[in-house]
Amino acid sequence: MTDIEAEERPRIRPSTRVVLHDLAVRRDRDEWIVGRMATRTFVAMPVVGARAVELLGDGLSVARTAAMLREETGEEVEITDFVRDLAALGFVARIGDCPIPDIEPPRASLPRLRPPHARFALHPALPVCVGALLVAAVTALICRPGLRPGYRDLLWSPHGSLVLFTGAAAGWALVLAHELAHLVTARAAGVPGRMRLGTRLQFLVMQTDISGIELAPRRHRLTAYLAGIALNLCVASSLVLILALADTGPTAHRLLSAALLLALMPLPFQLMVFTRTDLYFVLQDLTGCRNLYGDGLAYARYLSRRALRSLRPGRTTGADDPSTRLPPHERRAVRLYSVVLVVGTVACLTFMAAVTLPVDVTLLVRAARGLGPEHGLAREADSAAVLITLGGINVLWVVTRWRNRPSRRAAAVT
Known part of the structure; x- marks a missing residue:
């Protein structure tokens, strides 16, 4: 971080009070879901984090919030860093007398539907x-x-x-x-x-x-x-x-x-829950997992790296099992889901390479050959229909894939 960036950041003193945006809170097992509906940003916090949000939202200073948490939990909580984390999430409207620039909320479909x-x-x-x-x-x-x-x-x-x-x-x-x-x-x-x-x-x-x-x-x-x-x-x-x-x-x-x-x-x-379908989100909710797909993918990558290392004696052990950082109920679900994820993905891609892609290419080639003055009007119309429909879908897939590639996240996308 440069000196200019450090000067632009609002200073947080023990007497500093913060103003939070309108936040929603819900208890979920041993944690709390805290989020801002306007920006669709949500995080899972431990009980002490949710309590800190509550105290800061009530207008307590940084020092008073830390003291209250120390009295209630017997632990020292670094409220200064916590406030900066909340600001990075877009949860903070003002720190002291310094307003925090707000992020533009994502556009909603059919906004007139209340x-x-x-x-x-x-x-x-x-x-x-x-x-x-x-x-x-x-x-x-x-x-x-x-x-x-x-x-x-x-x-x-x-x-x-x-x-x-x-x-x-x-x-x-x-x-x-x-x-x-x-x-x-x-x-x-x-x-x-x-x-x-x-x-x-x-x-x-x-x-x-x-x-x-x-x-x-x-x-x-x-x-x-x-x-x-x-x-x-x-x-x-x-x-x-x-x-x-x-x-x-x-x-x-x-x-x-x-x-x-x-x-x-x-x-x-x-x-096909390995593609994050509607039933995937049902499964994720019922198992109590925060990010079943992301954690399952991380565990599958860990297993693949471990398998490759076993084939190369003398290599270092590398990263630890990422699933060990999860609660026991999530760990079991993630490990089982990782098997479904790998098997399902491999089966889908294999079917595409062996069946779907050859069929699409054959239909497109036949349609291209069916165009020209030597063919009748009916044949040309049929070929044009295939090219427009099938070719358009494939082009649209490529464009959509390219446009969405920077924004892959674990949101609830059904």
Whole structure:
């Protein structure tokens, strides 16, 4: 740190008082979650840290806060460094007479949607209604097996480009509705939320950042995490009941069946918890882990380095096991998750290299060859549709991956 930087930092004396921004606090097991909803910045603190925040927020000086903590805990707490840490997080508005520059809060999606507008999403009766709708649909499928859709229903038209475009449009509409369910539920809990494109391994996805939901009660947290899956199940169940009760023609029946399949197809992806899907956040919450993915990745890297060292005798032991710094309940979950993370990631990337990539390249090459004056109009239109749809998705994946690379963090992104 230079002399100029040291002079710019406000001096913290024993008599200094600080003014904190509006902070939210929630107890979680043996720690406290402290955060600022405006900037979506949250940290886990021990009990003494949360108590220090409370005392500083009540207007006590640095010296008085340290004295109170010493009386209550019998330990010496370095409040000066603690205040600087809070300021670095954006939790401090003023130190003494010196205001602290504030950081720009992230933009929220649909800012006009207020918590009172979305309160219905957290009503206790809503999960009961979802469950009843799902039971009714399952009962209809059991009683009438002919309603079960098959892959041929996706090919409802002989024109491949029409099937491709309508499938893409319906699929992305369902993806948007899925993420909107997360956003609405989080907004009902007072969390701003932001929807954007993202990547999970080789997949292009729409994701919703609902950082701040960590401060909500567990029922609200789990509801926000599972809202997207519930939306897909509601859409699929409604389509099953329409097929069972309405007298539809053959084309309408196949269109409804195709929409039913499109609503159900994303659900197996949710089981891929190694890509931080909705069920990953449910798993992380139920296991009480702070950063299941990050800690699991760190442990997997430690094991890989240890395996490499065992193949090279005489090498130093290197870094210690990072999981030993975690509480016992987190340590067990992280070690198990690291196995799922490695196996799942390797399987996904292997499938991409062996199947997905060759298929995409073949389709793109065929589509490129199908363009030209020597081919008919129908062939050219079909080739153009493949190039626009498939090529556009791959280009969008690359652009999204590049734009999001600096901002990888352990936020609640469903």
